[in-house]
Amino acid sequence: MQANTTTPILPFRSPETADPANIDAEYDVIGAILVDPGAIARIAHKLPPEAFYVHNHRTIYQACLEVYRDGQVVDLMSACTALANDKQLDKVGGKGAIARMFDQCLTSANVDQHADLILEKYQRRVMGRVGADIQAVAKDTTQSTKEAMRVAQYAFRELLELASGSNSVLKLSDVIADNTRAIDEAQAGTAPKGIPTGFYDLDAITGGIKPGDLTILAGRPSMGKTAGLVNIAAGLAAQGCGVYISSLEMSAQQLGFRIMSADASIESGRLRSGLVGTHEWEDLGHSIGKLSGFPIWIDDNFRQTPESIAANIQRINAENGPGTISLVMVDYIQLMGDRGAGNRVAELGKISRGFKGMAKELGLSVWALSQLSRGVESRNPKRPLMSDLRESGNIEEDADTVILLYREDYYCPDTPDKGIAEWIVGKNRNGPTGTVKLLFEPTFTRFRNMAK
Structure with a gap:
């Protein structure tokens, strides 16, 4: 679908696409983590950069994640500095474009919900790709049925890992951050407990x-x-x-x-x-x-x-x-x-x-x-x-x-x-x-x- 050229499009917001995506949610999440230094800690563990559909959004979010994982405060200045160091700042529209995302964010209260919306669309995109891959391998008569089933199972496992949020490769700083949160929850009595057996x-x-x-x-x-x-x-x-x-x-x-x-x-x-x-x-x-x-x-x-x-x-x-x-x-x-x-x-x-x-x-x-x-x-x-x-x-x-x-x-x-x-x-x-x-x-x- 062609974009309505009479209506200005906000920076990095793309026109409608056939692929599942929530461009507004992506824009708002980036604005929230620039406005509120604590916002990124609420979503970093569950929202990977590849979940962002718009390439510029993905690049900015990746830079913010790197700032966060290096133990620094995520804000407008630190994000722009990280992008500049990676020679990405001009490619995403410069400091002025990122500042507009900062200015247009009214609150970070909904960052969790918006992150979930981004994830849902990402999961649907992956689902579509996996479905297409399985369909292709099913029609490929050059492979044995056993090999085709193995490929299909591997593709389906990717979907399950995505749905469960599992990631086998974790940076030590992320593990320590999760463990620190677990210690705090245990001290506060809010840590998740095992299901009782009844004995x-x-x-x-x-x-x-x-x-x-x-x-x-x-x-x-x-x-x-x-x-x-x-x-x-x-x-x-x-x-x-x-x-x-x-x-x-x-x-x-x-x-x-x-x-x-x-x-x-x-x-x-x-x-x-x-x-x-x-x-x-x-x-x-x-x-x-x-x-x-x-x-x-x-x-x-x-x-x-x-x-x-x-x-x-x-x-x-x-x-x-x-x-x-x-x-x-x-x-x-x-x-x-x-x-x-x-x-x-x-x-x-x-x-x-x-x-x-x-x-x-x-x-x-x-x-x-x-x-x-x-x-x-x-x-x-x-x-x-x-x-x-x-x-x-x-x-x-x-x-x-x-x-x-x-x-x-x-x-x-x-x-x-x-x-x-x-x-x-x-x-x-x-x-x-x-x-x-x-x-x-x-x-x-x-x-x-x-x-x-």
């Missing part, structure tokens, strides 16, 4: 469930690994957090019965057999109504991989809104991949690295259940150790947190600790280790907090 003593050690973390919940058979998965999944869903369960051992129906059993306090075998007493139907009906509203997705496909799970989560997030899934739970990691592979240890290491990468890339938490080696059974006491994980690839190294489950009464029925399970936090990358005791009710596959 108070466990949360006190681990800080709850945090995005980007990989947690391994390990134990020998019958220690209660799946029960722990069910309890934590339901606890998070009750708080409105989306949970994705990758169930390689049980069918979705079996897992559903366990969730119903734990909530309604009715043994799951009786539920499957229909042996529900008249007096129990009221409790069961209440549980059914509550659980039906829980944001839990179950995938019982036995051919799952970290990549296929990530693709499913991306689809769920696309259909239900960004960040719908907060927690991924895998039952269990040794059932994944080719169990007949020659180097099983290496393959398990690749799988655990895949889950750690997924947690960081998608901004969620991954809990993977893991079997422990049979060596536990051949010694006394049989309390598990971190070394019992070392036959399972790099699981221990990749995990941020490792929790080992142990029930003394499984091996010694006459123990005074009957009905008590130990959750041994053997590794905690961001905090202390320690042991938490929980009540275990095998009839309902349920853990509960110990009475204080």
Whole structure:
């Protein structure tokens, strides 16, 4: 579309374009950071220079970012000096043009919202480019379908990183600035906290469930690994957090019965057999109504991989809104991949690295259940150790947190600790280790907090 030549266009504001862009927002953001020295700190972490559509706007904003990251105050003079030093001042219209942006800014109060508008348009431009790239590779018959899919996945990953605001390359000064802000928030009591699991003593050690973390919940058979998965999944869903369960051992129906059993306090075998007493139907009906509203997705496909799970989560997030899934739970990691592979240890290491990468890339938490080696059974006491994980690839190294489950009464029925399970936090990358005791009710596959 041709610009209306009878209407003067403000400096650097371009005529309408077919590409998604918000030129006014770009102009106003630059004016705001020139007027208010504190404005750039509010947007520098989320608004990259390439988000600006107009080249001159991008150049000016880049200069302001460099001033800010060098620890100087961003204002009209420092911005012009930085541009002049880079021999860019005349190219963007000179000091007078930048001064007009300064003069026409009435307030910096809306700089955050205007930055978001710029980002939204930038995301749409990237979306269009990625879509065109995928369409082109789909039509390119010179490439194999496998290679075309790899290229398409890479392009789609770029979109996901853009949507999540992730950036793997950070300048140390930016990291320190973010950490300083985190310290201030922690002192003020406003720092973001992990999502509670519902087990108070466990949360006190681990800080709850945090995005980007990989947690391994390990134990020998019958220690209660799946029960722990069910309890934590339901606890998070009750708080409105989306949970994705990758169930390689049980069918979705079996897992559903366990969730119903734990909530309604009715043994799951009786539920499957229909042996529900008249007096129990009221409790069961209440549980059914509550659980039906829980944001839990179950995938019982036995051919799952970290990549296929990530693709499913991306689809769920696309259909239900960004960040719908907060927690991924895998039952269990040794059932994944080719169990007949020659180097099983290496393959398990690749799988655990895949889950750690997924947690960081998608901004969620991954809990993977893991079997422990049979060596536990051949010694006394049989309390598990971190070394019992070392036959399972790099699981221990990749995990941020490792929790080992142990029930003394499984091996010694006459123990005074009957009905008590130990959750041994053997590794905690961001905090202390320690042991938490929980009540275990095998009839309902349920853990509960110990009475204080």
